[in-house]
Amino acid sequence: MKTRGKILWVDDEIEHLKPHILFLEEKGFEIETASNGVDGLNLVKNRDIQLALIDQYMPGMDGIDTLRELKLIDLALPVIMVTKSEDESLMNEAISEKVTQFLIKPVNPSQVFMAIKQVLESGQIQEEKTTRDFLKEYQKISRRQKDQFTVEEWWDLYQQLVYWQLELDDHNEPGFQSIIKEEIKTCNREFSRFIEEVYPSWIKSDNRPPMSIDVVERYVRPELEIEQKICFLVMDCLRSDQLMAMLPTLSLYFNVDIHFHVSILPTATPYSRNAIFSGM
Known part of the structure; x- marks a missing residue:
């Protein structure tokens, strides 16, 4: 039977987590266990592991050291740290080592299941929703x-x-x-x-929409009149879809307002671009 994913759980008290493991197996996951970091690393090298759960405080190699070694074996392997510690410095260190999630013990089986589901299946769930939403919206657009x-x-x-x-x-x-x-x-x-x-x-x-010759008058001049500093950039051949792809990055540094204007005809660059500056 196809499993929902193979998971490695590394904890020096792994025998106390049997109820959690049985619960996850009932949900369709295959669970590999190790009681220390070294054994966990060996399993990752020899098994097709999709996700690792790691405790921090273990004899010998602790959770952070195990995490570092895991990332050397498989940089893309998602890791959830499950530990009793609420120390913020430990959380910061785990995040800096690219831990995927951080759970504080005690955790019930459902909490662990939800964390695993979010990591392993969120992409599939989001894709299914995107498919449903697109088909619904496409019907509206085409009609x-x-x-x-x-x-x-x-x-x-x-x-x-x-x-x-x-x-x-x-x-x-x-x-x-x-x-x-x-x-x-x-x-x-x-x-x-x-x-x-x-x-x-x-x-x-x-009585028309903003056109090339109106850009400066409508969008630049009002800012200059209130003595705002302006950097006016004209980017040739930048499509709207390309701008929208850049928007998440731009939004980290700027407040972005998007408006449209209609180019004059012909839309060839010497005309459409120069018409913007003719409005000055």
């Missing part, structure tokens, strides 16, 4: 009547498509990427028709 869209609705739709494109990047089902790419192509064709219809009226009226 929308786009011939009456405003430019703001087109922007919202494109943001949705970009979101799912990024969400599905690491998905195990390649068919979903094909679906989203085909939907983007279809939307691009319909958006092109939309632009053909509305663009002539935009260039003759102030």
Whole structure:
């Protein structure tokens, strides 16, 4: 029978953890045990271990030393430290050695099970939810009547498509990427028709979405008028999906507000880019 994962539990009082081990085995996990770090390391070398549970205070090699040696054998092996100590310095040291989770004894079998499930199965659970959410959202997107869209609705739709494109990047089902790419192509064709219809009226009226020539006036000038320091960067050929992929990193250092503007035609760089500066 296929197991949910092979787990190594290293604890010098392993015989006292029999109820926990039986509980995990009933849940479908295969448990290997060791009463000291050296024996635990040998099991990792010779068995296909997916996760290790390690106590800190053991005779001979303690938990931190065992953790370091485990990472030399298998850097990607997730490790949960299960110990009586609540010493913050120990937690900091364990975290610095890339421990995955830290549990404080006494722990009941359900606590250990939930920690293991989070480490080993969270990716699968999240992927299944992503699949359900995408299929549900895709039905809504494909049914929308786009011939009456405003430019703001087109922007919202494109943001949705970009979101799912990024969400599905690491998905195990390649068919979903094909679906989203085909939907983007279809939307691009319909958006092109939309632009053909509305663009002539935009260039003759102030009742229009922000365009290239409006960027400085709308977004830069107000900040200058209140004497804010501005660094104005124009990044050529940066797509929205590329920006969104960078956003988690940028958000660590900056408060990010995202707005859109519509390029003038033609969208070739010498025109669309230089039109931004013509608005100065």
